[in-house]
Amino acid sequence: MSGVPETPEATGPHWPVPPLGGWTADDLDRLPNLPPHTELIDGSLVFVSPQTLFHSRAVDFFKWQLESVAPADLEVVREFTIDIDRQNRPEPDVVVVHGEVVERADQTRFPAESVVLAIEVVSPDSKARDRETKPLKYARAGIRHYWRVETDEGRAVVYVFELEPATGTYTPTGIFHDRLKVSVPFTLDLDLAGITPRRRTPESE
Template sequence: MSVSPKASTPDWPVPPEGGWTADDLDRLPNLPPHTELIDGSLVFVSPQPLFHSRAVDFFNWQLQSLAPAEFEVIREFTIDIDRQNRPEPDVIVVRGDIVDDPEQTRCPAEAVSLAIEVVSAESVSRDRETKPLKYARAGITHYWRVECEKGLAVVHAFELEPATGAYVAVGIFRERMKVSAPFPLDLDLTAIRARRGGE
């Protein structure tokens, strides 16, 4: 007598009807680090290349060093956009008054002044299309997309146009990035390289 094999139970979380919610990210056990919620679906982040790590470190450190006292700069921290969207930008600049709890796992979108995404092979569509649309709808004033071209960083900077509620490009920066918002910055982008010595 043969026995029918039992259906195996998947190791990954099975979404409930209607999708996951922002609160589920704090309750689901054993989620991989940096799991995001986009349109009710969990997005797991792939291992990142060296350029990604160096770019995130650069912007996190530079902005922390230069930010006025009323701002906080945080790397890899989720934003509450709505019930079905809780993305995790690589670096954010937020109002300092909302960072008051060491157990805090997210911040409200209305407190975010700048979201920075460093593009990797698996995040191109999300970083160029999906996330900017959601950040703009949430009222995040500034969005920077950092890409790697020939081993060097290129920053595409956007600002929210209040009348349309959409982002408009304010510049594409190579080698040097000088901006006045969300606070004055003059950054040497050549310090971010995919390889030492720019090989």
């Protein structure tokens, strides 16, 4: 006994150490104690920051609106991962898929080829992923429609993209500020003011 009191070990989160070559899509279902909405991008785990009010309202808005008009053979799901390849399993904020891939209550992902539309609501920490990384991967996976939702001084702006089959890349087809009106992947006419709070706060002015 030295008589020197032992220093207690520091406590805190213990992040998983990636294996050689990075994590795989299957690892997301096996790793314990991952934070909610963890994504896999290029073999690396991506943890999300707390949601802003705009982000939460926008996700709710699009899920509810799309469910009300989508054809019966399509399913609308929020915050659900999709399999792109072995090292990429992102989680769109809202995804529209063919209904036959919704199989069971304990399902954790959809195949990318089943996705009709992927929507990302941009957060301060996700700008690069939502503007650059994810669209590239969604396009390569053959997802035909991609929408990016951003906020401009509290008001929603929707950037709409469609896959150009000859190049395999997204082509912008519209920027919508107050009203989103499209005919693909199905007819939709939305008042985007429904995303903003009913009682506007000073921060949203």
